[in-house]
Amino acid sequence: MADRVEKTEKKARGVAARPAPRRTSQRNKPLDGHKKAPQPLKLLITVVPRRKTEYFMDLLQSFDVNMQFCSTAHGTATSEIRALMGLEDDEKRVIFSVIRGDMAARALATLEEKFGTIKNAKGIAMTVPLTGMIGVALYQFLANNRKGGKANEI
Secondary structure, three states: OHHHHHHHHHHHHHHHHOOOOOOOOOOOOOOOOOOOOOOOEEEEEEEEEHHHHHHHHHHHHOOOOOEEEEEEEEOOOOHHHHHHHOOOOOEEEEEEEEEEHHHHHHHHHHHHHHHHHOOOOOOEEEEEEEOOOOOHHHHHHHOOOOOOOHHHOO
16 A cells, blocks of 8 residues: 555656646647638727828828728717817728738737827727638638638638
């Protein structure tokens, strides 16, 4: 009986002494003979002044945004608060764009720069991750994957 206890203790010490294997992220890294994981998609929501809508929609297209739509919005601040904050009008547009995850950070940085440098173009932008998608063709369209073919199938 004492031998069994001693062997069990040795095994326990041996297991505890071994370091745990390191886990590395395999996302978007093709392995030999395996397909590349798809880029995550995000919904980029941008609120801009009505008069600058076309400029910002064109700017976002330079980041491989393949689908975007625009909606009218109206600010809720009173005229006194708008004057205090330096905002002229309360007519806004909300641009909804689907963008690849690898392009989102660059797009947000560019938007932040443009909001600060262009006259009367103050706005806000944010991303929301899209966690589900049905259909390879829809994903390829939204991710602006024009290559297609077997090498790029998901």
